[in-house]
Amino acid sequence: MTRTNWSDNVTYTAERVVAPTSLDQLSVLVASGGGRKALGTRHCFHDIADTPGGVQVRVDDLGFDVEVDHEAMTAVVPAGWSYGRVARALEAEGVALHNLGSLPHISVAGATATGTHGSGDTNRMLAAAIVGIELVTAAGDVRTFGADHPDLPALATGLGAFGVITRLTLAVEPSYRVWQEMWFSPSWDELFADFDAVMAGAYSVNLHVGFSEPRPRLIWRKCRVGVDDADPPASIAGARLVEPADIPPNENRTEIGTVGPWCDRLAHFRLDGVPSVGGDELQSEWFVAREHAVDAIEALRAMGERLAPHLYGSEIRTVAADDLWLSPAHGLDCLSIGLTWRKHPEEVAALQAPIEAALEPFSPRAHWGKLFALDADVLRSRYERYDDFVELVHRYDPDGRFANPFLRRLGVW
Numbered sequence: 001m002t003r004t005n006w007s008d009n010v011t012y013t014a015e016r017v018v019a020p021t022s023l024d025q026l027s028v029l030v031a032s033g034g035g036r037k038a039l040g041t042r043h044c045f046h047d048i049a050d051t052p053g054g055v056q057v058r059v060d061d062l063g064f065d066v067e068v069d070h071e072a073m074t075a076v077v078p079a080g081w082s083y084g085r086v087a088r089a090l091e092a093e094g095v096a097l098h099n100l101g102s103l104p105h106i107s108v109a110g111a112t113a114t115g116t117h118g119s120g121d122t123n124r125m126l127a128a129a130i131v132g133i134e135l136v137t138a139a140g141d142v143r144t145f146g147a148d149h150p151d152l153p154a155l156a157t158g159l160g161a162f163g164v165i166t167r168l169t170l171a172v173e174p175s176y177r178v179w180q181e182m183w184f185s186p187s188w189d190e191l192f193a194d195f196d197a198v199m200a201g202a203y204s205v206n207l208h209v210g211f212s213e214p215r216p217r218l219i220w221r222k223c224r225v226g227v228d229d230a231d232p233p234a235s236i237a238g239a240r241l242v243e244p245a246d247i248p249p250n251e252n253r254t255e256i257g258t259v260g261p262w263c264d265r266l267a268h269f270r271l272d273g274v275p276s277v278g279g280d281e282l283q284s285e286w287f288v289a290r291e292h293a294v295d296a297i298e299a300l301r302a303m304g305e306r307l308a309p310h311l312y313g314s315e316i317r318t319v320a321a322d323d324l325w326l327s328p329a330h331g332l333d334c335l336s337i338g339l340t341w342r343k344h345p346e347e348v349a350a351l352q353a354p355i356e357a358a359l360e361p362f363s364p365r366a367h368w369g370k371l372f373a374l375d376a377d378v379l380r381s382r383y384e385r386y387d388d389f390v391e392l393v394h395r396y397d398p399d400g401r402f403a404n405p406f407l408r409r410l411g412v413w
């Protein structure tokens, strides 16, 4: 059977996929020799989750459940579950995560391993909520790491290089409620004149644009009850609030206009819906320091006509700084510029380097789960802990059991 990633642009070359049903089985499988690679929900756009000729390992059948510690305000969650499934279990216990990505279908371990994020000036990467990890190492040992373990900030966004994560402990907070608003912005100039205020204007602000278009498409605000004003502002940088009745219906999108639990509003797409354009797409994303936000967007607008034939659109978000070694937000409050491409693989591949050249004055970092062309030397120069990360990977996995072509391109192997 041919096995591919979610968007069907990568055919995995692993010999097989195995889903152990106990930790013991998993340990034996990992330690038994040959290439091994944990597989999440396959939503990355390249070969990061592949292991040529080896075994891809799923961890969603281990029989674990969500366990909330209401005193410590932490939750142990099965690493292979989707964020949507975990979120529902947490909500049932009256607790919440600080944020979600645009789709709830992705596995917690896969998403955190690649630096997945939502939006919000004060919201860090999803992996920043990790306060504990259970990991099966190359030797088959089951090891646990607490919040104070010095390796945790490397393991949390570990690119699948350290082993197979079976459970994650996440910081939680009391459940909260969220409503979503959509605003139409009349002009780039008005948006840019007030850019920081727009992005800081609600708990999570997502800007949707087409770089060749005369005006931005949409300001999508996720407002949090008790944090954001219940009454919308009269105007946001000249933008107009769209009445929910005037928004075209979309059965895949989470509800607009009504207040609901965080788990049903923070993601753009419903867990029972089809996310994005259903996989008929490719994606790239770059991160730049907040101070370069407008200049970086302008650099891509200058390429707008060149990008347009291949691009559905772009989503621009903010992410707060963290201390995870390979987080694209390491030490940096940043702006993320995500591009959803039409499925034009050759043209899209050829555009990665020119985009990175245009963003070069702003030292972009790339989303680890999406397409990019930055090479190992450039990446090393962008992360102060890159060499430490490589050294730690070799300590955990001396024989390269979790090595693969993706990690080799990054110079990890």
Ligand SMILES: Cc1cc2nc3c(=O)[nH]c(=O)nc-3n(C[C@H](O)[C@H](O)[C@H](O)COP(=O)(O)OP(=O)(O)OC[C@H]3O[C@@H](n4cnc5c(N)ncnc54)[C@H](O)[C@@H]3O)c2cc1C
Binding pocket: 006, 037, 038, 039, 040, 041, 042, 043, 044, 045, 048, 049, 059, 079, 080, 101, 102, 103, 106, 107, 108, 109, 110, 111, 112, 113, 114, 115, 116, 117, 118, 159, 160, 161, 163, 164, 165, 166, 275, 276, 277, 283, 367, 369, 370
């Ligand atoms: C439609 C769509 C929308 C997206 N929206 C966003 C978004 O809003 N924000 C954002 O930041 N990103 C977004 N992404 C990117 C996505 O979050 C990442 O690609 C993420 O890695 C997907 O998780 P996964 O479980 O599918 O990972 P996979 O592709 O299955 O694996 C990714 C990596 O994680 C490792 N891994 C998986 N499970 C484990 C484990 N148990 N132990 C150790 N390592 C493991 C794998 O080995 C591999 O290295 C989007 C992607 C798609 C397709």
